Amino acid sequence: MRKIQIARLGGGAMDSDDSKSADDHITSKDAQEKWMMLAQEECASALELIKTAKAKLSGITRDETVNNFQRDSGHPDSFAAWLKKTYADRTNRIIYFPIEGIFGEPCWDILLDLAINKVSSKIVSITSACIASKVPITTALRWIAILEEHGLIARTPDPHDKRRTYIELSEQGYALMRKYFESVQ
Amino acid sequence: MGGSVIVDQSTSLFEIASQLRACLHHLDAMGLTVAGACLDMAIFHVEKEIHPQNFASILNLDVEIDFTFLDEMTSKLFYAEDSNR
Numbered sequence: 001m002r003k004i005q006i007a008r009l010g011g012g013a014m015d016s017d018d019s020k021s022a023d024d025h026i027t028s029k030d031a032q033e034k035w036m037m038l039a040q041e042e043c044a045s046a047l048e049l050i051k052t053a054k055a056k057l058s059g060i061t062r063d064e065t066v067n068n069f070q071r072d073s074g075h076p077d078s079f080a081a082w083l084k085k086t087y088a089d090r091t092n093r094i095i096y097f098p099i100e101g102i103f104g105e106p107c108w109d110i111l112l113d114l115a116i117n118k119v120s121s122k123i124v125s126i127t128s129a130c131i132a133s134k135v136p137i138t139t140a141l142r143w144i145a146i147l148e149e150h151g152l153i154a155r156t157p158d159p160h161d162k163r164r165t166y167i168e169l170s171e172q173g174y175a176l177m178r179k180y181f182e183s184v185q
Numbered sequence: 186m187g188g189s190v191i192v193d194q195s196t197s198l199f200e201i202a203s204q205l206r207a208c209l210h211h212l213d214a215m216g217l218t219v220a221g222a223c224l225d226m227a228i229f230h231v232e233k234e235i236h237p238q239n240f241a242s243i244l245n246l247d248v249e250i251d252f253t254f255l256d257e258m259t260s261k262l263f264y265a266e267d268s269n270r
Contacts, residue, residue, distance in 0.1 A: 043220065045204075046208040046212075049205050050205070052193070053198060056201070068199065072199045088234070128233075131226065
């Protein structure tokens, strides 16, 4: 039997382990048709959700972002609100200055995002932190390494998935964020 | 799995992110790991409420998912035909 080569976006191919999981779902023509139908429905659902999210995100204001955060996380703490407000302010500058790449302080964006997640008791993957930095992933990874060198963040491997690593603010990093917050109040 | 979603402008971003997570689990369970990875990136944007203009990728995300899907489906069809011979 020929080995399956599933093209990835931008070249490359999945390894045989990835395709094995796909094999399990295709055992007959009926199963294959059912699989394709479900896949199409699932994709259509995802696209509709993303379209709605994009429309909502395009018009969201800083105050809405902060209110959403406080409502969804149930976190009324002023430190948490300040973190979210500061991050939203930085994110929303693009609305008034729609020029790609003119703003950027990826370390600060990463620290803010990690602090927001820490006060919400959420774990953060490296990918998630990279997205928070709003710079290309390779650049974000470089800054993450620098933050780690300075002891501001710590990495933790996912015990269930070797491909995934989580990061969080270290105690020192969190203490410094709080200190800074108090100084600007 | 696979049902159409009902969303409108009144659906909160939190709810949209939750529904997207459910889609992601379904895609992963179906072996569509590449589409799942694309969706994972989209969910982070939604969860962080990042304005779409901050990232060119989110603007093209639907296209990326479509392409990925097409690639995977084509490969599975090819495989099914091949193994039936």
